Amino acid sequence: MSQPRLVSNRLLYGLLGCALSVGIVTPGPVARAQSAPTAALPDFTGIVQKNAPAVVHVEAKYSARRPKSAGGMPLQGVDPGQAEIFRRFFGMPMMPSPEEQAHTSLGSGFIISSDGYILTNNHVVDHADIVTVRLQDRRTLTAKVIGTDPTYDIALLKVSASGPLPAVTIGDSRLLKPGQWVLAIGSPFGFDYTVTQGIVSAVGRNLGARDQPSTSFIQTDVPINRGNSGGPLFNLQGQVVGINSQIYSDTGGYQGIAFSIPIDLAMNAVDQLKAKGYVTRGMLGVEIKPVDEDMVKALKLDTSKGAIVVSVSPDSAAQKAGLQSGDIILAYNGHDIVQGADLPPMVAMTKPGTTVPITVLHDGKEKTIDATIGTMPRDQNALSPMGKAAPSSGADALGLTVENVDASARSQLGLKTGEGVAIANVSGPVATQAGLQPGDVILMVNQRKVGSVEAFRAATAGVKPGDTVLLLVRRGDSSNFIALTVPSAKDE
Numbered sequence: 001m002s003q004p005r006l007v008s009n010r011l012l013y014g015l016l017g018c019a020l021s022v023g024i025v026t027p028g029p030v031a032r033a034q035s036a037p038t039a040a041l042p043d044f045t046g047i048v049q050k051n052a053p054a055v056v057h058v059e060a061k062y063s064a065r066r067p068k069s070a071g072g073m074p075l076q077g078v079d080p081g082q083a084e085i086f087r088r089f090f091g092m093p094m095m096p097s098p099e100e101q102a103h104t105s106l107g108s109g110f111i112i113s114s115d116g117y118i119l120t121n122n123h124v125v126d127h128a129d130i131v132t133v134r135l136q137d138r139r140t141l142t143a144k145v146i147g148t149d150p151t152y153d154i155a156l157l158k159v160s161a162s163g164p165l166p167a168v169t170i171g172d173s174r175l176l177k178p179g180q181w182v183l184a185i186g187s188p189f190g191f192d193y194t195v196t197q198g199i200v201s202a203v204g205r206n207l208g209a210r211d212q213p214s215t216s217f218i219q220t221d222v223p224i225n226r227g228n229s230g231g232p233l234f235n236l237q238g239q240v241v242g243i244n245s246q247i248y249s250d251t252g253g254y255q256g257i258a259f260s261i262p263i264d265l266a267m268n269a270v271d272q273l274k275a276k277g278y279v280t281r282g283m284l285g286v287e288i289k290p291v292d293e294d295m296v297k298a299l300k301l302d303t304s305k306g307a308i309v310v311s312v313s314p315d316s317a318a319q320k321a322g323l324q325s326g327d328i329i330l331a332y333n334g335h336d337i338v339q340g341a342d343l344p345p346m347v348a349m350t351k352p353g354t355t356v357p358i359t360v361l362h363d364g365k366e367k368t369i370d371a372t373i374g375t376m377p378r379d380q381n382a383l384s385p386m387g388k389a390a391p392s393s394g395a396d397a398l399g400l401t402v403e404n405v406d407a408s409a410r411s412q413l414g415l416k417t418g419e420g421v422a423i424a425n426v427s428g429p430v431a432t433q434a435g436l437q438p439g440d441v442i443l444m445v446n447q448r449k450v451g452s453v454e455a456f457r458a459a460t461a462g463v464k465p466g467d468t469v470l471l472l473v474r475r476g477d478s479s480n481f482i483a484l485t486v487p488s489a490k491d492e
Contacts, residue, residue: 285316
């Protein structure tokens with residue numbers, strides 16, 4: 001691979017000379033315009049001087065093959081046409097060794113409290129044997145993984161040091177607006193404390209990936225590269241508003257579009273990881289689609305805003321609240337649903353058991369119903385305190401998330417009503433190695449037919465580490481039996 005070149009832009013001086021020349025010879029009106037006050041560009045030096053000591057360089061060391069589910073590129077569940085475009089960067093190996101050999105991956109992080117708590121991305125440290133952080137004063141400390149959440153791509157670390165550590169100030173990502181200046185500090189390609197800047201390009205951006213439907217990203221044009229993952233995104237007040245996570249690229253390098261996890265979402269995860277070692281999310285129990293122009297015409301709607309309900313899971317919060325297929329969700333807990341992708345993050349951030357108002361368009365009339373939000377199944381790959389895999393049982397132990405089969409897919413596959421559940425996400429190493437994929441349909445669990453999410457959960461309720469489960473899986477026109485053995489603690 002060719003080595004990157006450092007290029008000096010000598011055109012700058014020529015352009016500057018031309019500009020000065022124009023300023024001298026241009027007639028009066030233009031000259032007066034040039035003499036008008038110019039808006040000052042932001043000076044980031046104060047932000048960098050204050051916050052750089054709280055940014056850390058993260059090294060994740062692996063003694064053996066890294067699991068396929070750990071920080072892979074490209075993202076699982078991304079639209080097939082974009083499968084090579086979204087990139088998560090956990091760093092570059094320090095030596096060119098095969099995947100099976102020991103290696104070290106590099107990333108970034110930042111200290112959120114003076115007692116040594118550090119935030120980074122889950123994909124930076126996922127399944128690492130040893131994690132160390134290096135501070136700006138060159139101290140290297142061993143970090144303990146307090147807990148991780150693959151769904152939000154968050155990892156909480158803890159280090160011990162003599163005396164308090166410098167910490168960042170947490171801001172409010174909900175106040176961000178497109179066009180605002182933002183700044184990143186990180187270790188791209190191992191170059192510690194590299195500072196890059198840009199603007200917020202968009203907020204509330206949903207990437208359409210099945211493994212992160214609950215995250216609305218901050219989109220920026222801040223240059224982000226390998227090693228930047230897990231680093232902080234600052235606003236002009238020097239407050240952290242996001243965690244740099246991934247880019248949009250068809251080359252593997254930065255191409256002007258980067259995504260950060262909102263700090264509000266991250267800190268919600270931090271509070272839960274500290275308290276119980278894992279993150280819980282709310283679940284409404286609906287399959288939704290965006291409202292497109294054809295729906296607007298067919299239903300004689302005034303706008304394409306909202307999310308249309310395709311199906312409602314039996315015994316879910318949505319069903320108990322009276323939501324029905326065809327209803328259009330216009331607002332959730334007082335927040336408008338501008339596009340369908342707005343709803344999942346809002347529901348996920350809701351504490352299970354909370355009753356929220358939902359405004360829907362039903363049979364052409366608006367009405368508000370109250371729904372008591374349920375609990376989304378936990379991610380089997382998440383790490384709990386002490387860095388061990390969270391105890392898994394039931395459906396979580398298989399590393400699979402399933403959803404009800406929609407009418408269109410059911411028709412294409414020739415399935416009857418109430419037959420099969422679709423795999424929405426594959427998060428566990430056993431299911432991944434077995435070749436299961438999002439879109440596969442599970443027809444039976446241990447020769448027991450399953451036709452809904454609830455039936456699948458009931459059929460897997462007794463599954464525990466060490467058990468083997470036989471699945472009948474349909475893919476396209478063919479079906480096959482696949483056995484999954486849930487790893488026990490000694491296997492891990």
